[in-house]
Amino acid sequence: MKNLYKLLVAAFSFTLFTGLVSCNKETATTQTDVMNSMLTNKNWYLDYSITGNSTKSYVGQSTYFVTYLKDGTTKDSDGLTGTYTVEVVGNQSQLHVQLKTSNGNPLEVIYNIISVGETKLVLSKVVTTGTATQLYFTNK
């Protein structure tokens, strides 16, 4: 019986130790880490773009796609390359893309992330004037 009690105490101590070692909490980057893991290393094909009441469908056409790589770089089917970061500004999750135009000038485009998942991505382009365009992507 003495051995049994020793065994029980050992099992109890082990589980407590395991519990303490495996403790993890939410940090400032938890949300962006999850969004990044869903966003990266996939080709996102544009299915719809909606500006105000005007809806354009590209379903099945595979006309335009963009890729966000794990190393923080991005490229699209038009040949534009650049870097990107996922940020949470206030309560708004945003995708900041730094591009270079064909004549070599830097250009920053900011998208509000409406929704990101394993297979669906919805972005809204941030504009200073006019109506924002919402872009609906699928990962095929």
Add this chain to the structure above:
Amino acid sequence: MGATRLFSNKFLLLFSILSFAASSLTAQTLTKKQQDSAYLLNPGQERLRKIKKSLAKKFVNFVGNDVSLFGNLVLSNQNINDKGVTAPINYLYNTVNSNTFNSGYSGGFRIDGIYKEKHRYALSFAVNRVAAGNNYKNKYSLSPFIDDFTHFKADNNFTTINVAAHYKKLLPVNAMNKYKFYAVVGPSFDYKISRISNEQLINGAGNRAIINGDLGAEFDNKGYYVLYAHYKLGVNMTSSSVPVQLNRFEIGMSIKAKDLF
């Protein structure tokens, strides 16, 4: 002649074993230090003896404590309300929502006793491996693009340690001197010890502590073993942006430790 030789051989073997044992015993003579410590009081042992004595005095009304080991099958389902999640993340509803009872397992030990020779109780400690089916309460859509999705994905495979205190009521069923049936009720507490995924931690949703209300029935077969079925309804112990209600059915058996060891 052969019998005499066999007897003498056996005698020689026995003599050899005895002499070897005797030499081993003499080899275990205590050192001077051990001899001294045998006469002196060991402060650690003395303290332990005092603690045991004082505990026995304090818990004089808790008698007949039997330690049992148990193992059980756990069927689990969790209801998830993700209304508090603001992160713009989508999980397709049909891929994360199963709304079934999935099977896990648990094991541990329990102490069964009687308080003031009247009230039966069981205190238990267990390690649970929970595999839960998920029932998401809320569905969202972004037409025409995404039909049904959730903002949150709960971990459905996790490990907890569980501590329970149950009151056992003997039921007047059948021949009570042979078979005993008990109704069991009481609280229990679970603490998640496995790693919580980042997806579950978002927006302060990752709670580790669960408080349960337990209800069940137990069948004691002449003290040889106990078969039992428990239902546990658990909720987050502290407030969470994603309240989770954990439903569990446990079906298992316990055997007294002294019968096993």
